[in-house]
Amino acid sequence: MSLAPATLRGEVTIRHLSKSFTLDGRPLPVLADVNLQVRSGESLAIVGASGSGKTTLLRILAGLDDADSGEVLIDGRAVKGVGSERAVIFQEPRLLPWLTVLENVAFGLDTRGVSRQEARSRARRYVQLVGLQSFENAYPRQLSGGMAQRVGIARALAVQPEILLLDEPLGALDAMTKISMQQELTRIWRDEDVTTILVTHDLEEAIYLADRILILPREKNAEPRLIEIDLPRPRDRSSPEFVRHREELLRLFGLH
């Protein structure tokens, strides 16, 4: 039982985070002194040109990579490595091809020692949530790209994380599937009490899904910018406010 007050659940604080890679023997800074506060239950989108370090930032948050300096705090506690309060949805569904849909969704529960029976029934609930109940016993090979990604989403949600980390989760889908998945994510997040951090290169997706958008600059000495998207959900892509936000973002990227 956590002693932290309930309002702190899923709060992420990033302090002075830096990371560089080595390229041809020379250090290549990817993240330079990033500071950020993600509120409990908020959905934050991280956008930026390629090379801006957005995926690196997410991987550090996930505990898959280590930062060179700085720290990540979750609900006030510094974290290192992976943790059960976080779940990651990757660009590829990353399903285990030898497991059925239901077994894949139960995977994260199995590895965390949830009893087989409990894991099955919880997995079944999340398979239903993403609308794949008639595919419970199908193998990943038999699914379309969109369906496979839904299974990946269900698997992440099934472990009931405080924080959901998404690395361009819809990036590999076709335009139509993408839009319907964005609508579905909005519906799912409305019902799940979870903080979401979404890395995307799709500005419209960021405006559609996020409460705030963090723009990572490619130049490491420039300050990252934050934009608040205060629109009611489900959002209307053609509303004047939506379009205004998109123009603002395009201008920031020098594209408008």
Add this chain to the structure above:
Amino acid sequence: MSYENVNSTLGADFRLRPSATPRFASQVQAFVSPLLARYGIVLGFLALWQIASTQGWVNPSVFPPLDLILSALWDSLASGALLDDIAISLQRSGIAFAAAVVIGIPLGLVMGQARIVEQALDPLLQFFRQTSALALYPVFILLLGLGETSKVFVIFWATLFPILLATIGGVKEVDTKLVEMARTYGAGRLTIFRRVVLPASVPAIFVGLRLSATTALLLLIAAEMIGANKGIGFQVMNAQYNFQIPLMFAAILLLALLGLVANAVLVLLQRRLCRWAQPNA
């Protein structure tokens, strides 16, 4: 097979009932055509053999007609003369193959995962792999004597490497993205091994197993041709010495059938274990 053929084999009665014939013929055709496409060349070859031998196009004492070979096979099986040989051959290759599986798969799983172990052992492995097991057979005989041990060992030696190398390859080719995914769900090394690495390696391991099964039979015959007094390989040699050519071919045929059965068993096992990879599971 054509329409006329069916009619001629079924007799004139069928020709009088035109309504029944086309349906029956098309059913036969639907059954026969795929068989013909697949085994047509084999059947053609066998037919050519039979005709060439009975017509004297080839020397029938070197290439006896098939019916003679088959009856030699039948006689030696029915009289029980070959059963002992089959049993001892199965025992030799079976023990060797089982030992190769029991040692090769776990060793391969470890070597595929631990880079240091693999790097240390790889040059040795490559060297042994390139050395024909048959070339080493005299060495094994020298060390282990001319009895069963050296025979089983030479087969084991030859079957070990395909299994070992296939397993190492399978483990090394496991999608690191899946391993990373498992890591984010808190899976430790052991869980990752059991739930990701092992199942992902199974198809590759089966490639090695099937290759090894073929190798086992190959080496079995070679081993049985040197200093054995029993076994199918011995019978091939022995029948040739005694100029019992139909029996020699019968033993060769038996070997081929054994190989086919071994492969079929492994394919069946693979289908059961890798249902997820089947196109129409």
